[in-house]
Amino acid sequence: MKFTEEHEWLLVEGDLVVVGITNHAAEQLGDIVFVELPEEGREVTKDEEVVVIESVKAASDILAPLDGEIVEVNEPIVEEPGKINEDPEGDAWFFKMKVEDLSALDDMMDEKAYKDFIS
Amino acid sequence: MADDEPNELKTTVLNELHHARGAKMVGFAGYEMPVQYKLGVLKEHLQTRTQAGLFDVSHMGQVILRGPNLAEALERLVPVDVAGLAEGRQRYAFFTNDAGGIEDDLMIANRGDHLFVVVNAACKEADVARMRAALEPGGITVKLLENRALVALQGPAAEDVLAEHCPAVRDMRFMDVETLPIAGAECWVSRSGYTGEDGFEISVPNVAAVDLVKSLLTDARVEPIGLGARDSLRLEAGLCLYGQDLDPGTSPVEAGLTWAIQKVRRADGARAGGYPGADRVQREMADGPARKRVGLRPEGRAPMRAGVVLYDAEEGGAEVGAVTSGGFGPSVEGPVAMGYVSAGCAAEGTALWGELRGKRVPVRVAKLPFVPAGFKR
Structure with missing residues (x-):
């Protein structure tokens, strides 16, 4: 698993990258009550706003971590946004994207580097 | 009411206890206050609606007025x-x-030989100055108390919990005030609060406050509750937050608070007027205000927060108002808001649109409160 400074995690699954937010991010946001996911098939560029999440406290934007195409989104978390607090690094992933160049992940933080980043 | 730098913040006498209970602290009205504890805002809100929640509101101003007339x-x-x-x-x-x-x-309480007044934290210096300027020339003393804390015990279990410390609270009705011994201290208790639930507000000497709170928290029915849930509770209850839903430009008539202006102070009453701005208040009571505070239920799940602009059409149309408080209502299980709209758009059920991230989202004018009040009248 790789991590961004925006507190997203990325997991390579075949030729797709699964993206979600970290336990740390979910904890900081507090109880999540709303999530808006991008449309499947949307082409995104790195740092483009792709997901809106709102907790009881505030709204936050989630940025695309890489250039690519959104191929699948996790609809159940739209119906039950609280799942994101329960299992942010597992069942409550946000979207899967098809990425041209997986080598961009090499520069991202691994788990140890992310732990240092948030401590 | 911007967040202040942590090093400039004042603390309440319960500050250490908040930290010990794992609270997340924020700056609010010049004080370091708990925004939530370990339960989190959502569960703290529901805890208060179903059992009991304990709030530190010691940042508010407690003032004693004493003197002739x-x-x-x-x-x-x-x-x-x-x-x-x-x-x-x-x-x-x-x-x-x-x-x-x-x-x-x-809040104004008649405590026999004096009046006890509780004002908002952010306004307390200005309020005391206003009262001193108006009242001291008539021989009235205005004393801002620094030696008492204020806590609120709110929720359907509040009476049973507090009665274990002081059975006399069972006889109090909504808005009664009494001096009662609780946990060995002289407490000034009122049956009131700002959550829409039954409950009590307890003014306790600083020296006894920590013991009182610790002893209330030993009850399994009670959890400490932060400002986050206090905000969603009062919003669902349709109660105004000063600085957001009320401000120096907003009249009590616009705010829908004319219920608090008793007959005797209205235009044809025995003691009509005689307060600042009475001409505007009376005119708006007679002719209706140009805008009104209303409840708002956004469609879908997206919260509409303070500042969201309201329109009377999905495309084009006119700007008719704005949201002043909004968020997710844990008991309503959906987004709730309140705001001000032009009088023509204030009828219950009126369809409006709020602009969220460049998109107009449907929202309906709704009855306040969003949850029925649990007061013991």
């Missing part, structure tokens, strides 16, 4: 009936300015 004198600052407030009773009020806007909202 006290009620008459205070009526020159507020449009409510102070003279008719019976001993042992409390009443909601607001300070108005010359333009008929609201400078702060407050």
Whole structure:
């Protein structure tokens, strides 16, 4: 698993990258009550706003971590946004994207580097 | 009410206890206050609606007024009936300015030989200055208490919990005030609060506050609750937050608070007017205000927060108002908001649109409160 400074995690699954937010991010946001996911098939560029999440406290934007195409989104978390607090690094992933160049992940933080980043 | 730098923040006498209970602390009205504890805002909200929650509201201003012709004198600052407030009773009020806007909202309690007033933290210096300027020339003393904490125990279990410490609280009705011994201290107790639930507000000497709170928290029915849930609770209850839903430009009539202006202070009453801005308040009561505070239920799940602009059409149309408080209502299980709209758009059920991230989202004018009040009248 790789991590961004925006507190997203990325997991390579075949030729797709699964993206979600970290336990740390979910904890900081507090109880999540709303999530808006991008449309499947949307082409995104790195740092483009792709997901809106709102907790009881505030709204936050989630940025695309890489250039690519959104191929699948996790609809159940739209119906039950609280799942994101329960299992942010597992069942409550946000979207899967098809990425041209997986080598961009090499520069991202691994788990140890992310732990240092948030401590 | 911007967050202050942590090193400039004042603390309440319960500060250490908040930290020990794992609270997340934030700056609020110049104080370091708990925004949530380990339960989190959502569960703290539901805890208060189903059992009992304990809130530290010691940042609020507790003021004692004492002197001759006290009620008459205070009526020159507020449009409510102070003279008719019976001993042992409390009443909601607001300070108005010359333009008929609201400078702060407050509680006034008649405690026999004096009045006990509770004002908002962010306004307390200004409120004390206002009362001193108006009341001291008449021989009235205005004393801001620094030696007492204030806690609120709110929720359907509040009576049973507090009665274990002091059975006499069972006999109190909504808005009664009494001096009662609790946990060995002389407490000033009122049956009131700001959550829409039954409950009590307890003024306790600083020296006894930590023991009182610790002893209330040993009860399995009680959890400490932060400002986050306090905000969602009062919003669902349709109660205004000063600085957001009320401000110096907003009149009590626009705010839908004319219920708090008793007959005797209205245009044809025995003690009509005589407070700052009475001409505007009376005119708006007679002719109707140009805009009104309303409840708002956004469609879908997206919360509409303070500042969201409201329109009367999905495309084009006119700007008709804005949200002043909004978020997710844990008991309603959906987004709730309140705001001000032009009078023509204020009828219950009116379809409006709020602009969220560049998109207009449907929202309906709704009845307040969003949840029924649990007061023991």
